[in-house]
Amino acid sequence: MSLLKLKLKPGEPIFDQIVFAATKAFVSGEYASGQAFPSVRTLAAELRIHPNTAQKIIQHLIREGFLEALPGVGTVVSDLPAAPPGNRRKLLKDQVTALVVEALRIGASSSEVHSAIDETWQDLSPIEEIQRETLAKNR
Numbered sequence: 001m002s003l004l005k006l007k008l009k010p011g012e013p014i015f016d017q018i019v020f021a022a023t024k025a026f027v028s029g030e031y032a033s034g035q036a037f038p039s040v041r042t043l044a045a046e047l048r049i050h051p052n053t054a055q056k057i058i059q060h061l062i063r064e065g066f067l068e069a070l071p072g073v074g075t076v077v078s079d080l081p082a083a084p085p086g087n088r089r090k091l092l093k094d095q096v097t098a099l100v101v102e103a104l105r106i107g108a109s110s111s112e113v114h115s116a117i118d119e120t121w122q123d124l125s126p127i128e129e130i131q132r133e134t135l136a137k138n139r
Contacts, residue, residue, distance in 0.1 A: 006047060014049055018057050026066050026077060029126030037067055037075045 006021045008014055025031045037058070038046065044054040058075060061067040065081030083091060103113045 008047070014053060015057060015060075018043075018047065018049070018053075019060060022057070022061055023066065024124065026080060028124040031077045033077055033079045035077045036073075037061075037077055039074065 006018065008017055022031075031037065040051055040054045040058060043049070043057065044051040047054070058067065062069060062075070065078055067075050068078045069075050099113065108116075
């Protein structure tokens with residue numbers, strides 16, 4: 001599980017790095033709906049972070065709808081939450097703007113950015129989605 005193998009980068013908030021890694025694991029299908037998520041104690045020990053930080057991360061992921069706390073069971077992965085329809089376009093635009101700014105800063109071409117997006121999309125897309133896309137192309 002890549003979340004627990006995350007190598008923290010200096011200079012970036014630990015909270016943000018772990019939340020992003022967890023979100024990436026959920027979206028990519030590395031964690032399936034209903035699967036147990038590490039406890040606060042396990043998360044803190046594995047990532048060598050303070051238990052309070054681990055608790056805040058788990059609570060944030062619950063509020064965002066990625067996790068749910070089930071009495072007697074523990075914290076499990078929820079079905080992926082849908083973005084509110086009105087916010088989806090704005091959120092995507094903001095992220096794309098940040099990507100384009102960074103690409104321009106490092107001198108990447110538009111085609112390099114498109115290739116990187118396509119590769120990353122395939123790497124992170126759950127297997128079922130890739131199979132659906134392949135079937136759609138072959139029809």
